[in-house]
Amino acid sequence: MTKFESYIESGVVVLDGGMGSELEKRHIDVNNSWWSASALIQSPDDIREIHKNYFNSGAALAITDTYQAHVKSFTDQGLSETQAYELIDSAVSLAKLGLKESDRSDGLIAGSVGPYGAYLANGAEYTGDYHLSESEFQAFHRPRIARLIADGVDVLALETMPNFAEAKALGHLLQKEFATIDAYLSFATENGDHLWDGTPLSEAVAYFESISQIKAIGVNCTSPQNILPALEKIAPNTSKKMIVYPNAGDEYDPETKRWVSQHGPINWAELVPVWQTAGASLIGGCCRTSPDDIDEIAQAITNTNQ
Template sequence: MISLTDLLTKGPVVSDGAMATELEKRGVATNSALWSATAMLDHPAAIQAVHQSYLDAGAQIMTTNTYQANVPAFEQAGIPAEQARQLIRKAVTVAHDARDASAATGAVIAGSIGPYGAYLADGSEYTGDYQLSSAAYQAFHQERLELMIDAGVDVLALETMPRLDEVQALVDLVTTQWPKQPYWVSFSIRDPQTLCDGTPLAAAAQWVAAQPNVVAVGVNCTALENIEPALKTLRAAVTMPLIVYPNSGDQYDPVTKTWQPTDLSHQFASFVPKWLAAGAQIIGGCCRTTPADIATVAQVVAHR
């Protein structure tokens, strides 16, 4: 297993960017409750090509196309449970195939685990407006975790997490059942000091930092301008590696379900030196970011 911790000892690490945007450029529809996970059905080669494009751009972390992929969601879309399990395993296999076909053989494969709110497909990962018991959270996440760990991810990405109680349940499940499995936690935030559920970001990060096998903590899927102050909040709270992967600068319109350019669109690279100075040790991109964005991150990191 390739270790993200080992990569971090050599300096800042570059992660990949958005999957759905790049699939859409290749003619793959992602406008369903399954989002980019629908591509696992008919377009696995396109997913591998997206992974390859990020590796070619200098990414050292490949994130599996599983953020919204879970057996209940596939079943709701009319896909039998056993086929759903095969698709989740295949998402990991496709990432391995991309790495094997690339010169970037030292890249880490991160298994994307989105929150329960992503399964709801109503934007709840950006509000935290849901709550389950710890046992219910664990029951929801258990099977996907088993499938992905068995398929061979190097690290788990517990990402876009709006609620601390869900993270606590997930981390308890991972550390109990897979006591040697590394993972990172990346929160969905209301503002640079607060999770979407109202928990102070500093307190959430301190809880995460005290857990076994965690390799990084941070934030993702937020606006570019939130990253530097969020990093300052995190760095004042913890000493462990910090991970950030914001959106491109475009703004999502939940009414029209479309993205609109802003004054910050296409300015991703200009923020990277500030993020490094504020303590970021892993930098990638989330919604609407591209291989070109990741290439600029890699260039900045290389010249640091």
């Protein structure tokens, strides 16, 4: 049994929260095509410290700052391929250092694999409106996946996937070329009913039932109010563990590359037990959530399990 499998079989796993918003709180400008990955150059120590803070808040899993760290993203802006790969290496090292410096004795490192839409840097991960062939999707994702595996991540986080064709291409790529790595797959959904590209969530989830490397499946970066409807679509269509990590309920403006706040405080103590009852066993936060939110999520899980 792999390390990731042993964690998810032992109980509810608490994930970390947002990276970009935590960097913004530290006055680091992430309003660019690299988004939070730009901090790998600007301020790597802040990334390490944010990872540490999440572990100390109760997270058992850190998601590397590679969501937008595509090799092509970096080379498009003038970096060499060597420099691009070194930034991916740095992202994994910073997550590992954050764990080592935290109060936890052990934890997981998930290598973030964001969608092609994130590379486009125009908000396409919230529309799914882009089209490549399967081989083109695979050629795009292959270099980063290979490097994350070489850097020793415990699991690949195929996250915020809004496009069913891309998700299928990634699943097939793992089967064909990276057969020994565990992964989880998390879709981007507008309202918990379908992917942003229009594919019914139930259909998308069912498709991956036969891909054994994908150990958990679910949704992320959608409003907390969409999580229960999503779980109700996911649960009948999978035997895998279910993963949910919503954003804070804000809406993303692709023009300004800013989040617009439209919510009050989130009652994690009320929401998390409902999600657990619906079957979720990996729970955390995404954009605009903080270590305080993860602390509340971890406490809610502890209280539910007592």
